[in-house]
Amino acid sequence: MLNNLKIGTKLGVGFAITLVLLVAIATVGTIRLQSLSNDLELIVNDRNPKAVWANDVIESLNVIARAMRNTLLLKSSAEIDKEIERITAERKVIADRYEKMQATFNTERGKAALKGTLEAREAYIPMLEHFLELVKAGQQEQAVAYMLGDFRKQQNAYFGEVRSLIKLVNDITANEGKNALEAAAAARTLMIGLAVLAFILTVLAAFVITRSITRPVGQVVDAARKMAAGDMNFTLTSDAKDEVGEVVRSVAAVQSSVVALIADANALSEAAVAGRLATRADAGKHQGDYRKIVEGVNGTLDAVIGPLNVAASYVDRISKGDIPARITDSYNGDFNTIKNNLNTCIDAVGRLVADANMLSAAAVAGRLSTRADAGQHQGDFRKIVEGVNATLDAVIGPLNVAANYVDRISKGDIPARITDSYSGDFNTIKDNLNTCIEAVNKLVADANLLSAAAVAGKLETRADATQHHGDFRRIVEGVNDTLDAVVSPIQDVQRVMGAMAQGDMTQTITQAYQGDFAVLKEAINNTIAKLSETIAQIITAADALSNAAGQVSATAQSLSQASSEQAASVEETTASLEQMTASVTQNTENAKVTDNMATKSAKEAGEGGEAVGRTVEAMKSIADKIGIIDDIAYQTNLLALNAAIEAARAGEHGKGFAVVAAEVRKLAERSQVAAQEIGELAGSSVKAAERAGHLLDEMVPSIQKTSDLVQEIASASQEQSTGVAQINNAMGQLNKATQQNASASEELAATAEELGGQAGQLQQLMEFFSVEGGRGAVRGFSAPAARVSARPARPAARSVAALIDESDFEKF
């Protein structure tokens, strides 16, 4: 900073600092002295009088005490009065001192201490007056006792208070005196400090200012000495803004001009040596005579270098691949030789370029089989073309392999690793392809793993993303994240659906989801809600159904019971009625027969009478004719006797005849006996017949009557039979209907029971579900165990249905 100031300014600043410090010392001293003066004044004018006043009080109290004793010792009342006046005078002094003190004590501590003495004084004064009264009354002994007793106690307390007041004033005074001494010491120290500082700063300012002038001047002197000796190798800088700085910079400018000239000269000579003939020094950088020197050197170089530059330019263009047209300008001497050689070179390079273009165009067009004709070139150019051809051959093989691999990878047909050996960059290509194949294979494997797991429902499966790199890793991580996003709702769905499968309809998805998952959640929650509602309704309906079925079953049961009873009794009645019908019919038949027989009997009885009459007649004639048979029998006997005699005469020949004759004889004898018996019987028969004739004549009228009655019975019986048949018919109809009813009501009862069972089953099924809001009471469905025997089926032995005569049927 100092360097930026002129020398005059620097000197001014130094002196100003010294002056300022002097003023500061004077000011501090003055202020401190004034303060000390104030303190002293306070002690002298305030603190000291207060101590004096307090001491005056003590002094007066002591005087009063002595006077009091005196009053007790003295005998003359005049002297005692004198002492009492002394006491009164001292009390005035005390009152005066207190007034002064009350006017000047203004601190809290002071006022408190003063108040203490005043209170002691308040108590003291009445006691003093009491004492004086005792004295005045001449009660010496009481006065002595009082003084040495109560009074002395109070007086001592009073003394104590005043002394502590004095002590306080003394303490304050001592304290203030101490403070004043300390302030004086501090002022002294400060003033000494300021004086030292002023000294140091003044010396420093003198040193710095002097040095800022003498050092640059010395440098300039050194530089001038070196420049005189031709040594430009030094640096001379100054950023000071003062007059010395200007001198330094001017000398430095001289140095740099000379150095630049030397540098340009060196550069040109070095360029020429290095063949950079186009190099020129920049004359503009120099001024005055320096510029003229440089311009002269540049002009000399231009004259020499012209033709050289043309050749150099051509060679340069050729070297840079910018093949120029043939040179057609005319040159002389060596310059012409150069021109011809250049043209030859241009032709050769042109052909080489044409072939290279042809090959590169073919390569660009993908015609990698195109080759240049090396025979058109000579020397190294031929080698170049042959080399390019060979390079193409070497490049295209692996390139085709790589292209093929990349093509297959892009189509998803991941090939096996390349195991052939290649060198250099081809090997790199091979390695990269292999890396690519591996990465794609890993990706495919992980994708397969995940998709297989997803298909198998194992949604917890994740691919290890760290095995992949770059975008492949992002793909795998993306798939993993996608699965994470999918799994939670699926697990929720699984939980809720699992509960539903267990019949628990109270579970819902409460987690918040976005998009399609939210739609899924809503759908599932709604489904469960709807299902729950429906199931609750079904449960209610099933309960009602069960109750109703129970009632239906009970009613059907009693109906079927009643029907069964009715059917049984109707059947019984029908059977009985049928039996009755049969017997009535039988009766009718019998009556009919009886009627016929009676009629016939009546008729035959009449005829019997006549017959009996005729029988009697016949009997009589039989009895007459029996005599004839008897005669015949007698004659036959005789004839047989004769025949026996004749047979005996005939001898041996009449033997058989004799046997016959004997038999005939026996028969004739028996006939005779029978004829006699018949004659007897006929006689008695006639008598009986006559008797019968009489009886019959008597019987006929009553038989006739019986026949008439029997006829009536038969007629009534017929009527009855017809009626009973009709009843029977009706009963049969009734029976059929009743049986039908019984059967139907039986079926109804069974159906009703089945219905009840199914209603119970339904309730039991519905019990599986638990829904919000509880369930209905469910009655169990009992399933009695059935016993089934292994008895073989009974043969169906029944007659084939009787054939029905279809002639008694016709179309409806």
Add this chain to the structure above:
Amino acid sequence: MAETAISDQEFALFQRLIHRIAGINLADSKKVLLVGRLQKRLRHYGLDSFGRYYRLLADGEHPEELQTMVDLLTTNETYFFREPKHFDFLRDEVLPGRRPGAPFRVWSAASSTGEEAYTLAMLLAECLPGQPWEIVGSDISTQVLEKARRGHYPIERNEGIPRHLLVKYCRKGVRSQAGTFLIASELRERVSFRQINLTRPIDPEIGRFDVIFLRNVMIYFNPETKRQVVGHLLPQLLPGGYFIIGHSETLNGIDSGLRQVRPTIYRKD
């Protein structure tokens, strides 16, 4: 005409007997039914207690009486075109999809007096004219089977038969047969009846069926017997065949392997 009372023990004997023979589950409330239906048999044999009748049944010397008792204790409630929705289903859903060529066979299991079997016959005769079909009716009661074979019914039973079918397939009785009607012989020839106890394994000789009607039978059985009966019938049902039960019945709780097409109609897959 005095009724013979039955004691609880005697009733329990008959309960077990009828369950063993016919699978019928006779509840305790069916005492009246049993007494009413068997009373006349006691009188027939001049017995004074059901216990003695039971011993008569059990002594093995009266097998025909056992059958009579079964006949009496089975309830044979049926009528023409009962629960007509099943027949509509048969006509509209089953017949159009029947196996081509093969005879269409229907089994009216527990056919009772044959009304169901003849209803089916009328339906098939109408819908499959000139094509082969066959109906088998079966029941445990020989009495009702005999009635079924006759095809002869009181005239008032023809309620429910549509007029055109009545005209076509029934004959009205006149003179000695007045008040009755007869199923036409051409139908009767195509319906055969046989005694089958459904609680016993079925003789496979009966063949397999396109449709089995087992209606209003299982209401008399307990769940275990139901399971057995269904288990016996199913092997005789062709794959794709239909199994039809009564409108008040269900196969719930029976692991039949059948698929419910609609209530009371099941199909074998």
